Amino acid sequence: MTPEIANTRLSDDAFAAERRGVLQSWPTGAAVDFGAGVARQQSLPESKRFSAALAQAHAEGRTLLQPRAGVALLREHTALMNGLSPHCDLLPTTVDAYTRLNRYEDAQTGIDRSRAVGTSLLNGFPAVNHGVDGCATLVDAVDKPIQVRHGTPDARLLAEITLSAGFSSYEGGGISYNIPYAKTVPLQDSIRHWQYCDRLVGRYEEHGIRINREPFGPLTGTLVPPFVSHVVAIVEGLLALEQGVRCLTLGYGQAGNMVQDIAAMRSLRKLAHHYFQDAGYDDYALSTVFHQWMGGFPEDEAQATAVICLGALAARQARVTKIIVKTPHEASGVPTLEANIAGLRATRQMVNMIADQARPDSADIAEEAEIIEAEVHAVMRRIYRLGRGDVAQGIVLAFEQGVMDVPFAPAQANAGSLIPVRDNRGAVRIFDPGNVPLPKDVLAFHRDKIGERAASEGREASFDMVVDDVRAISASKLIGRPAA
């Protein structure tokens, strides 16, 4: 069945009609006014514009740092942002998990109970409940560009509220904020809802306001082969460009093998330009973001800091524009301000120490990049074929048929047949491609690499090996070898 979706720009009428419903879906929507939002964005100083910070860093070859952080109450959240600000370049506002699922009443319960007990009981900042005024107060109170970071399949109201309050960057996408974050949301619904968000950003762009958009790169953060997240990033980029977005940051979550991670960042830039330009776009700004290790962390804070440092190193060696920074509390829970600062300081120190050092280059990196490119091309080709040229239709069908498949994803829209495992050097390889149409030689390459590991461990590759890999970093290893 052909999905009811197409990669075409939403018409002004359709958008307007939809908009009314969105703004009525929760009381705080009433305060949103597009003209006022534009005026407010115009009034922001350059120092609070995300796109400007990214452009400058890109031009100067610098790498910016951004933490994750969000708490339930406005005052506490503002204090948190201002505590982080001296240690980072870009501010986040991580949104709580109820808001992500549009459960604003539960979010309200969380706010109320947090007020009562005097500590945040929410895992993020419930921006919709705080409304335009609350968010604007926040934006006014901070001194750096600030972004909405979440995981929301239907993020339309959140976008309306936060952008009109002066946030200048918006994370997410119809695939990357569904597959890893949702269970039963149909993919075409989340894509359609994100077309709305992108169109909203496009409208700001048309009014001279550049809002940065960042598809969520790491997906499930767990043994995601680079080509998988690259395809998502490229497709979400294409969808965003079509709606008028012009400032994109594409992301990737550290896989742990440095050669593969550097190759991944290199190929991501190249592939994105390739597909964007093929689709006829040439007036966009592209930057990159590297997420420090997104899988399970070690509980010990010193060990966690080492994981953070390896990420900082790979990111800087790959010359990314931005790093999303983890904290030594990662394995335990939402970090304190202090833990967040520790992560930022360690990252800054590492980045600074290697900032001017030679950018690694080697035959391994080139080979790895070629593999990734071959994989992405194979899958993109099939997506376009499935969608008969329409990437929105294509991606929905691709997920339906397991042509695209994200490991360890909770979404029913995802097949879950692709099985990754590490090779003998720790690179993420394809143990079972499921239905993903990877070229034969590429699959043979993966098989050989996995074979090397199996031989060196004296055991067959199997799902046990995968489980060992998932738990390895927490157990102080990259590769889940059998106990010696």
Added chain:
Amino acid sequence: MTPEIANTRLSDDAFAAERRGVLQSWPTGAAVDFGAGVARQQSLPESKRFSAALAQAHAEGRTLLQPRAGVALLREHTALMNGLSPHCDLLPTTVDAYTRLNRYEDAQTGIDRSRAVGTSLLNGFPAVNHGVDGCATLVDAVDKPIQVRHGTPDARLLAEITLSAGFSSYEGGGISYNIPYAKTVPLQDSIRHWQYCDRLVGRYEEHGIRINREPFGPLTGTLVPPFVSHVVAIVEGLLALEQGVRCLTLGYGQAGNMVQDIAAMRSLRKLAHHYFQDAGYDDYALSTVFHQWMGGFPEDEAQATAVICLGALAARQARVTKIIVKTPHEASGVPTLEANIAGLRATRQMVNMIADQARPDSADIAEEAEIIEAEVHAVMRRIYRLGRGDVAQGIVLAFEQGVMDVPFAPAQANAGSLIPVRDNRGAVRIFDPGNVPLPKDVLAFHRDKIGERAASEGREASFDMVVDDVRAISASKLIGRPAA
């Protein structure tokens, strides 16, 4: 004037005569008995033999971790060792600074006052004062190989006591424990005293007891060009081999630029084998040790951990046998057990994560290794010429004439005319060679590299730049750039 020293094996008679004086120099010397020492060493289980642990790690391609630690009192020191043991592979016993200068009475004051106030007022373990019995109690109480780490120009009595108590590795050397650690000790004296120590180790070796010997690689830890520490390591290796030492670990202190650090470790192994075999030795075991950053640390613990992690990474990438691990307290003071464990855990995590990853190799690394080799050959050639074939005489004359020259050394025996500075990528270069006879093309290479940096910073290279470099890591940078 020809120095009264020669690289020849001490005769048994001369050794015996000297020995009487050494053992009488402080009351605890009386308890030393060589036969008893051999018997005790023989009784040690394999698991406490340093040489065995190194040989096994070398064979398996593993990298061992060793902390630094020492406190005034025996019971506290034993507890410290047992606290560290689960987190490391090799134990240290860092000796206090009074003992290093043979000021055993001051050490005794330190012990007594430490007892009185209930906390260590000494910066290490006063092994001579604790005597053979005290040290033997310690060795018995621990479960890993244990080494004496110090900085003692005349370490003869310390060696007699600790080796006869069961320590199975002994750090130091006549150059590396004089130039960075002393002020007025003539170089030929310290070399002569270390010939004694090496001869003592040689005698154990002849009795079937292999004691590991480790020249102190990092010297002053401050902008030391690799060739400088390599020459010292090679010369001390040659001096030790001549006295019968057969198990050597040569060291190097992280300079901060990864290409240079990896090249340094690679060339160190190669050069050592070259000179040792040229001198007719082929029956020795050689391993390597990498010291995490030995210069001033950042005060912040997260930043310090990042410095530690960069060292761990470079060390493992260079496939060294052993890493000497720093702690997040480095900038502040002698670390607590907890801080030491944190350093070890971070290091272990980093080493484990990259253990199986590809060993970096590149044209840069090869070029850097070639430069280092050319430098070492040029200086070694001159040393041999000055000593008319005798490396002991040669090195004394070389220091006298500034042919060998260690940056930032306190010793009057050192010229201090060589001035290092970082280049635009952070590698340590020669700004002024002083009297060190480096080849013209090598000097031109350094000049060009420094020129690149000067141009990029828009200032002339000068001692100010050097000062900026010295303080850079503490200020979160590798290179001391002018404030932007």
Added chain:
Amino acid sequence: MEQGYKVILGVIGSDCHVVGNRILDRALSDAGIKVVNLGVMVSQEEFVTAAVGEGADAILVSSIYGHGEIDCAGMRERCEERGAGDIVLYAGGNLVIGKKDWKEVEALFLDMGYDRVFRPSVNLAEMIAGLRRDIDLRRVPQLGHNSAAFDTGAPFLDAR
């Protein structure tokens, strides 16, 4: 005597973290325990309905994302309402917001009526051994032949 063990497994609330759930499923199944895995984003209602419908011996609730304190409260009461007040009830994961003192977290969830509470670093093999014993004990509540093993609380179930 040879009786099977059947458990309901799931991640409660709006929580999407599925990796631990998959690993728990695998570990329990490998140990011969029958697992009814409800996956992520499971409501209390769904847990209890499944438990009653399947006649399960235990419910293993995961909460990873931090809202456990809100999402997990009232579960025991809901079981009681549905006549399963006696079922073995476990909770585990990153149960509250932030890095909190474990003793407090454990007390909070024991108070809510969970029989045992687990941190992320739990040793699964030991947890499963304990689970069997807990289920056995409920089956023959009078016997209590090896109840001594449980007198001291659950620290041995935890890796740290």
Added chain:
Amino acid sequence: MEQGYKVILGVIGSDCHVVGNRILDRALSDAGIKVVNLGVMVSQEEFVTAAVGEGADAILVSSIYGHGEIDCAGMRERCEERGAGDIVLYAGGNLVIGKKDWKEVEALFLDMGYDRVFRPSVNLAEMIAGLRRDIDLRRVPQLGHNSAAFDTGAPFLDAR
């Protein structure tokens, strides 16, 4: 009015750490202060003899290696014995063993008779400005025209 400043600089005891000493020498000299640098491993006797012999305005004692508590005690008394009881006496570095509470360390050394005590992270430019003022104050002890700047102790001299 234009009077020079002359200080004795050195690292006390058995301490070999010379890097900070070289940097202090450079910073003081660059600021136009005459430095008599005794280098490392300087005894109290050597410090005081040099101060008296050179007619110095201040002694700047470094202790980096941790034995400062033992090595630095009694320095003020020794100055007094030699008729220089009034000299400006500074101490700085990693003054004690381990990472200790700074307030305690500072109090310990102020008690010993040091006028100011500095941690490694001291801002040298500010320290030098303060040094000039301290010397000026000793020179015209009655005047005290800008002594207010010193009422609050020395925290402003410290980078942290």
